[in-house]
Amino acid sequence: MKILQIIHKPQSRGAEIFTCQLSGQLTKIGHKVKIISVYDGEANLPWPDPIESLSANSKSRFIDFKAWKKLAIIIKSFKPCLVQVNAGDSLKYAVLSKNVFKWTQPIVVRNASEVGRYLNSRIQKSINVLFYKSISKVISVSHASKKDLLEHFPFLRGKIEVIQVGLENAKIKVKVLEPTGIKHILHVGGFTFEKNHEGLLRIFKKVQEKMPNVHLHLVGDGPERVNIERKVEEFKLEDHITFYGFVNDPLSYINSADILVLPSIIEGLPGVILEAMYCKTPVVAYNVGGVSEVLNDDTGILILKNDESSFAGSVLDILIKNDFNKVEEAFNLVRNHYMNDQIALKFVNSYQKLVEQSQ
Structure with missing residues (x-):
């Protein structure tokens, strides 16, 4: 499979780091992954390839046709089987680009928090209803996150699966914390x-x-x-x-x-x-x-x-x-x-079912 991963921006945050780790595991088992970001960023993430940026403008995210078009061009060139969005404004840009430029790949949302805690008004919720009605699947990091999402967007029932975050096998370096003796x-x-x-x-x-x-x-x-x-x-x-x-x-x-x-x-x-x-x-x-x-x-x-x-x-x-x-x-x-080599296989299984349903 070809998978396009979209992150908010290169930053040392859990959502972005896990996206890169997951993508590395997917590559190891034979899938082709491309990671792009909505906004520019400076962090060095654990991903060997360049992370292309849409160079979006956060102040005009709802009229940012230039960035939406750039995403559509990337999708046309890369031809992914699906597009996964990972926190931040990645969902907004993917949905708006798809609706305007009519690409057909299914959108998978990785839900890594409790979305309801960020909905402070009816307008916010109404806008998010429109976004979530345009996606094909949600992969929630926990059962609590799934429950929270369904409480606010019950129409997603049947589209949400729980796959937890994982860790890389790593050799742990020894570090001495100062001051010593306490x-x-x-x-x-x-x-x-x-x-x-x-x-x-x-x-x-x-x-x-x-x-x-x-x-x-x-x-x-x-x-x-x-x-x-x-x-x-x-x-x-x-x-x-x-x-x-x-x-x-x-x-x-x-x-x-x-x-x-x-x-x-x-x-x-x-x-x-x-x-x-x-x-x-x-x-x-x-x-x-x-x-x-x-x-x-x-x-x-x-x-x-x-x-x-x-x-x-x-x-x-x-x-x-x-x-x-x-x-x-x-x-x-x-x-x-909770190791990433195991977690990646769960993502692959979820992706394959979605791609089969979309054909």
């Missing part, structure tokens, strides 16, 4: 409102008050970073928190941490939890989205959303007792069910 708490994620960094600071403050010899490491970047840096100063935690920005080897940080924390308020199925399980690093997270589909009493600690005191208490228990016995079960879960 406990290390790690958070990996973009600085966006969904990741709830402000709540994380309050949780860390509670932990630090009872365990002064602890350090918080924040890996990632994004629009909320400046605000969080100000909050760190307000909380007088500058000496206890390190900002890293984007890193090329998050696994080495996860592997070296004593605990990974994820107090997100919105999630699909976060790959960083799987990465922590792969590294045998304990995880504490809020029970949102599809988190509970991998994190449970056997594999980690789930906390009721916004219960910051319980979250801090669980972190302290793990750091103080130092006998967390769930990491082996978590590691086995990932190795047996």
